[in-house]
Amino acid sequence: MRGRSTLARPTAPRHPRIIGGSGLTDLRSAPLPPLAPDDHVRGPDGAPLAIVYGDYECPYCAALEVRLRPLPYRVAFRHFPVRSSHPRAEAAAHAAEAAAAQGAFWAMHDSLFDDQGRLEDPHLWARAERLGLDVQRFDADRRSPAVADRVRRQFRGGVRAGIVTTPTLFVDGGRYSGRTAIDFLTYTP
Numbered sequence: 257m258r259g260r261s262t263l264a265r266p267t268a269p270r271h272p273r274i275i276g277g278s279g280l281t282d283l284r285s286a287p288l289p290p291l292a293p294d295d296h297v298r299g300p301d302g303a304p305l306a307i308v309y310g311d312y313e314c315p316y317c318a319a320l321e322v323r324l325r326p327l328p329y330r331v332a333f334r335h336f337p338v339r340s341s342h343p344r345a346e347a348a349a350h351a352a353e354a355a356a357a358q359g360a361f362w363a364m365h366d367s368l369f370d371d372q373g374r375l376e377d378p379h380l381w382a383r384a385e386r387l388g389l390d391v392q393r394f395d396a397d398r399r400s401p402a403v404a405d406r407v408r409r410q411f412r413g414g415v416r417a418g419i420v421t422t423p424t425l426f427v428d429g430g431r432y433s434g435r436t437a438i439d440f441l442t443y444t445p
Contacts (some may be wrong), residue, residue: 286417288426291307296356303328308324309343309348310400311423312337312345312368313342313348315395320438320441321366336411336422337349337420350407353397354393364384364387424437425437
């Protein structure tokens with residue numbers, strides 16, 4: 257039979273998985289890293305766990321944070337600084353981790369989200385001083401390889417889990433990215 261191919265018919269193109277309702281392609285190469293002993297977590301024991309990957313310069317992350325604070329969730333925050341759109345996000349993540357070394361992660365975290373317009377070094381030092389931190393130690397820790405490695409590890413863990421934008425919220429077995437994370441918290445049936 258001349259002109260006829262003996263190859264099997266091509267199958268329908270394989271479409272990548274789409275993350276529920278977000279329109280984002282699922283790019284996971286690894287599962288979400290489980291909660292670790294060194295994760296920053298606050299909220300009532302026994303409450304549902306919400307894991308947030310965020311960026312201190314992202315306005316949607318700040319909006320999500322405002323909506324999460326009064327809700328009965330245990331919240332774990334992980335760094336996902338998107339340097340391409342938020343040039344000070346990585347420095348702010350380092351500031352939060354430097355504050356954590358002095359027991360003030362959540363105070364610095366809240367301060368950074370409450371005033372995203374002031375993330376330059378002098379403002380970070382002023383925040384550290386207002387929080388009662390040793391500013392010299394804060395600055396040394398902020399620039400340390402250990403802090404940079406921690407932020408980088410959280411970012412890479414997020415990338416492997418398929419995170420492509422901030423904020424990304426994992427709660428009740430669901431994953432909500434970008435504006436859908438905020439919408440999830442404001443939805444009332």
